[in-house]
Amino acid sequence: MPARTVYTASIESVSILDEHGRFDAQLGADLIPNDDLVKLYEQMAISRRFDEIAFKLQRSGRMGTYPENRGQEATSLGAAYVLNKDDWLVTCYRENTGLFWRGLPMEYILLHWMGDERGNKIPDGLCITPLAIPIGTQMLHAAGLAWAAKYREEKRIACTFFGDGATSEGDFHEAMNFAANLDLPIVFFCQNNGWAISVPTNKQCSAPTLAQRGIAYGMDCIQCDGNDIFAVVRVMKEASQRARETNRPTFIEALTYRLGDHTTADDARRYRDEAELQMWMQRDPIIRLGNYLKELKLWDRSKEDALQERAKAEVADAVKRAEEIADTPIEEYFDAMYADIPEELRRQRDTLRTSSLGQEGFAQGVETPTKQGIEETVN
Amino acid sequence: MANLTLVQAINLALIQEMERDDRIIILGEDIGVNGGVFRVTEGLHKRFGEKRVVDTPLAESGILGTAIGLAMAGLRPIPEIQFEGFLAPAYDQICTHAARMRSRTRGALTVPLTVRVPIGGGIHAPELHSDSPEAVYAHQPGIKVVMPSSPYDAKGLLISAIRDPDPVIFFEPKRLYRAFREEVPEDEYTIPLGKARVVAEGDEVTVISWGAPVVQCMTAIEASGKSIELIDLRTIYPIDTQTIVQSVRKTGRAVIVHEAPKNCGLGAEIASRIMEHCFLYLEAPIQRVTGFDMTMPYYKKELEYLPEAERIGKALAEVAAY
Numbered sequence: 001m002p003a004r005t006v007y008t009a010s011i012e013s014v015s016i017l018d019e020h021g022r023f024d025a026q027l028g029a030d031l032i033p034n035d036d037l038v039k040l041y042e043q044m045a046i047s048r049r050f051d052e053i054a055f056k057l058q059r060s061g062r063m064g065t066y067p068e069n070r071g072q073e074a075t076s077l078g079a080a081y082v083l084n085k086d087d088w089l090v091t092c093y094r095e096n097t098g099l100f101w102r103g104l105p106m107e108y109i110l111l112h113w114m115g116d117e118r119g120n121k122i123p124d125g126l127c128i129t130p131l132a133i134p135i136g137t138q139m140l141h142a143a144g145l146a147w148a149a150k151y152r153e154e155k156r157i158a159c160t161f162f163g164d165g166a167t168s169e170g171d172f173h174e175a176m177n178f179a180a181n182l183d184l185p186i187v188f189f190c191q192n193n194g195w196a197i198s199v200p201t202n203k204q205c206s207a208p209t210l211a212q213r214g215i216a217y218g219m220d221c222i223q224c225d226g227n228d229i230f231a232v233v234r235v236m237k238e239a240s241q242r243a244r245e246t247n248r249p250t251f252i253e254a255l256t257y258r259l260g261d262h263t264t265a266d267d268a269r270r271y272r273d274e275a276e277l278q279m280w281m282q283r284d285p286i287i288r289l290g291n292y293l294k295e296l297k298l299w300d301r302s303k304e305d306a307l308q309e310r311a312k313a314e315v316a317d318a319v320k321r322a323e324e325i326a327d328t329p330i331e332e333y334f335d336a337m338y339a340d341i342p343e344e345l346r347r348q349r350d351t352l353r354t355s356s357l358g359q360e361g362f363a364q365g366v367e368t369p370t371k372q373g374i375e376e377t378v379n
Numbered sequence: 380m381a382n383l384t385l386v387q388a389i390n391l392a393l394i395q396e397m398e399r400d401d402r403i404i405i406l407g408e409d410i411g412v413n414g415g416v417f418r419v420t421e422g423l424h425k426r427f428g429e430k431r432v433v434d435t436p437l438a439e440s441g442i443l444g445t446a447i448g449l450a451m452a453g454l455r456p457i458p459e460i461q462f463e464g465f466l467a468p469a470y471d472q473i474c475t476h477a478a479r480m481r482s483r484t485r486g487a488l489t490v491p492l493t494v495r496v497p498i499g500g501g502i503h504a505p506e507l508h509s510d511s512p513e514a515v516y517a518h519q520p521g522i523k524v525v526m527p528s529s530p531y532d533a534k535g536l537l538i539s540a541i542r543d544p545d546p547v548i549f550f551e552p553k554r555l556y557r558a559f560r561e562e563v564p565e566d567e568y569t570i571p572l573g574k575a576r577v578v579a580e581g582d583e584v585t586v587i588s589w590g591a592p593v594v595q596c597m598t599a600i601e602a603s604g605k606s607i608e609l610i611d612l613r614t615i616y617p618i619d620t621q622t623i624v625q626s627v628r629k630t631g632r633a634v635i636v637h638e639a640p641k642n643c644g645l646g647a648e649i650a651s652r653i654m655e656h657c658f659l660y661l662e663a664p665i666q667r668v669t670g671f672d673m674t675m676p677y678y679k680k681e682l683e684y685l686p687e688a689e690r691i692g693k694a695l696a697e698v699a700a701y
């Protein structure tokens with residue numbers, strides 16, 4: 001008997017406003033109201049300014065390692081724009097723009113990279129999780145958050161972000177499988193920016209698209225131009241609606257590009273072709289939307305100047321707030337460990353300044369018996 | 380003889396061993412074209428080609444799991460895990476397979492691999508780039524755990540690790556990667572695993588440490604003006620009990636210094652061994668100067684967490700005066 005075809009699949013890729021400024025009027029119709037378009041543009045510009053300043057802070061020794069978000073502003077922003085305020089945003093570390101849109105004050109991101117845990121103390125009600133440093137781990141949490149929403153019969157969903165490299169980690173595959181098999185209201189949003197530090201996407205995945213990884217899990221999947229805010233919004237609307245109405249997950253692969261180095265500790269010139277970078281500069285999501293707004297007469301020079309002034313001021317304020325935050329004594333770190341501090345830890349905390357050991361040192365005589373004491377006990 | 384940093388010493392050891400033994404394959408994230416995020420594998424990709432220097436997908440369990448297969452097939456893989464914080468996904472493969480293969484097959488299959496892992500704090504790195512999990516792995520029977528504190532030792536220990544017939548985790552203290560240079564012979568030499576080094580001799584107190592804190596101990600000892608013996612463990616499993624015992628029997632006082640949290644840290648194991656072998660020689664309770672029992676703080680506070688020279692110095696004074 002000849003073998004039968006039991007399954008075939010194809011992957012759609014959505015682009016609406018392309019790099020040459022061509023707009024697909026059909027796909028883009030009524031997608032984003034003009035007022036919102038302007039706000040989205042402004043948010044991207046502010047985020048870009050933030051990125052530039054963060055980079056400078058690192059270079060001048062005022063901040064630690066920082067991963068630039070430059071070039072990827074449209075992805076997380078488009079997603080956050082579509083989501084409801086109580087949907088979970090479970091991010092990695094290149095989603096500043098979406099987080100700012102949701103309402104995370106900019107200084108939180110600065111504090112994180114300034115080596116201060118208070119950057120993770122997310123204000124109540126924002127429904128976001130802290131930046132995820134271990135690659136590929138947070139998608140499982142998003143699946144759990146989505147599961148809880150379903151369990152409670154809330155109309156909430158989760159959207160989790162991660163890079164191309166993250167799709168190689170085992171946890172990613174487990175999250176996809178759980179989401180599909182448990183019918184979870186979740187969107188997996190992959191930012192394929194071409195690189196995982198120095199390793200190109202084609203060394204993470206031998207299939208022509210990352211999107212098709214969803215097929216293997218029985219999940220809807222789609223690709224989009226991640227530097228096109230319209231395309232991102234369109235695929236996110238479909239995916240979030242699917243999640244909300246049918247508890248089915250979606251895997252989105254957004255094609256974008258990391259215009260900066262991996263982080264400020266990296267030097268991409270060691271492994272990346274300058275021509276490739278130049279090509280992607282032409283596809284900058286901010287320039288693209290800006291040109292479109294001008295075409296629609298929604299934007300002009302003076303508005304741009306005013307926006308740049310506003311961005312400067314807002315970012316400067318955020319830097320000030322981050323840099324001027326009061327020092328926390330190390331004692332606070334002990335108190336942060338458990339709901340109720342264990343006795344031994346409390347002792348470490350209380351003796352840390354009096355004992356060499358930050359523990360029950362001789363100075364306190366808390367626990368260590370004296371020689372004389374021992375002799376007395378023995379006798 | 381060349382004056383090398385710890386990074387350069389490891390790089391040299393890798394090159395020399397790869398030239399000597401074509402069973403060696405190195406694999407990991409960004410170790411090829413990019414030469415590793417700390418540049419430890421700089422130039423190897425060019426020199427040995429992509430067949431032997433392999434940029435893998437981003438998957439630590441995958442890196443360790445395939446390295447185990449390579450090793451069982453008779454090759455000598457040297458996987459790199461980019462930071463100690465990302466050993467966690469590889470923990471399963473290390474502890475459930477690499478560590479047990481020899482014993483459960485009664486030697487029919489063995490896993491002669493060396494995992495290289497940057498470790499520890501003090502370089503203002505982000506979260507999960509500054510931990511010290513060495514005791515976790517020392518606790519797992521079946522693997523050896525090494526941590527050099529100088530360029531000279533790094534080269535000799537790494538060569539021994541690579542040639543060792545069992546799995547070795549080779550922790551490289553990031554804080555020392557470029558902290559100082561040292562004369563490192565071009566010629567081949569090995570430093571046996573399981574042998575500590577007496578860094579400084581003395582008879583008042585014995586200080587036992589390994590990795591980056593060894594340098595802090597040296598500073599503290601110098602400032603103390605006392606006659607203090609400093610032992611750099613170099614290999615933390617198997618521990619060189621003999622060197623420790625000999626020293627503590629002489630001094631009667633011991634301070635153990637490590638970056639990892641105190642609770643169930645390696646200091647506890649060493650203190651027990653001292654009790655077992657030196658009880659009647661002790662003049663003072665054994666003391667530990669360690670990280671606190673908390674999550675490694677982000678970098679703003681890391682120096683308040685780490686056992687820095689000042690805190691060690693206080694302990695020396697207290698223990699000596701007891």
Ligand SMILES: Cc1ncc(C[n+]2csc(CCOP(=O)(O)OP(=O)(O)O)c2C)c(N)n1
Pocket residue numbers: 094133134135136162163164165166167193195196197258262408437439461465468
């Ligand atoms: C589990 C784990 N392994 C390794 C690293 C080191 N690391 C940080 S970012 C990165 C590459 C991530 O690539 P990708 O997922 O594509 O995200 P991108 O940085 O491109 O946004 C690596 C290997 C890490 N943070 N976590």
Ligand SMILES: [Mg+2]
Pocket residue numbers: 163164165191192193194195196197
């Ligand atoms: Mg990437």
